[in-house]
Amino acid sequence: MGIFLKQLGITMLEVVISMFIISVGLLGLAGLQLNAIKDSLNTARQSQTAWLVSELVERIRANPAGQANNYNTTLTTENCKKPVKLCLNTSPNQCGPAEMAAFDIWDVFCGEASQNVLADAVESLKLSTLSISCDSDCAASQANFSISLSWQIQSIDSQQADIEKQQIVMKVRP
Template sequence: MKPNYSGHFKKQTGVSMIEILVLVIIMSIGLLGIAGLQVAGVRQTTNSGMQTQAMLLADDLIARIRANREAIVGSGSLVASMANYGKKNGVAFPTAAEAACSTSSGCTPAQMATTDLFNWSQLVQNSLPVNAARLSNDTYICLDSDTTDATVCDGLGSTLVVQIGWNETSSTDSSNNIQRYQMIFEP
């Protein structure tokens, strides 16, 4: 006698191959999302570190300017000249320090300013991803009479603006994004 199987299906136990395939696809998408978040987190941490480094470099230059006030401030405690510490957009930093500043006889405030700018530009190049063009075009020190308007560095007033620019290389493409940090102060 043959058993009658009509109407009596055995209940399935275990997991089918299709269910496993769907599970693998969903897990893969989730893991790719987590990996993307990790990459974005690392990039933001790097950018934050560069921003902090730029802030410290700007603060270092401000300390140098304040230590050599004679090179910038006149008799009335106002900025008399930006000839010593000023650096316009598109102009290169000094290419060498003044030799007199390394001797026991010392140097003039103007020579000290040149040495400060040279040494500081070397610090910027060693601390941030900066090429010569970026250092020349996006890093400047200037006077601005109104820091709230669109005109930066009008050459008037007593407020100094220090801007540092550097290259941020994206991990997703080969283009360079320019990052900038700007500090405003009264000497």
């Protein structure tokens, strides 16, 4: 007759294997969470840059005398200088169309914080280039504009130098 021994617990090997399987699963979930956060931040940046482009379109629309040539520009983070005349909260007669256009471009792209309102989209959104060009019929009031705004997205690992650029381009008729 054979003697049968009943197992009265789990072995150490079974515990180690279970812990390994659980840790692999948790690491996978952590990676998914990290990607979800990165994609969420990228989507928020894209939404904010679309808002900035819409803001610029509204300002072009509000300055019809400055539409023809004054908004044609390419602005980078290096040449983000304050305009000579700040046209914020001034009467319309104090700023000409060209001065208003220069202020609009600077205020939307570069700007500065005032009255506890965050500005400086260049730094907060990692913007790199703003390009505005008149596509056709620039002298007419129905000019077509292309507005391009690009920004940087850094990889998940902040130690890596992988910086990719994203861009939003809107073709508008203000």
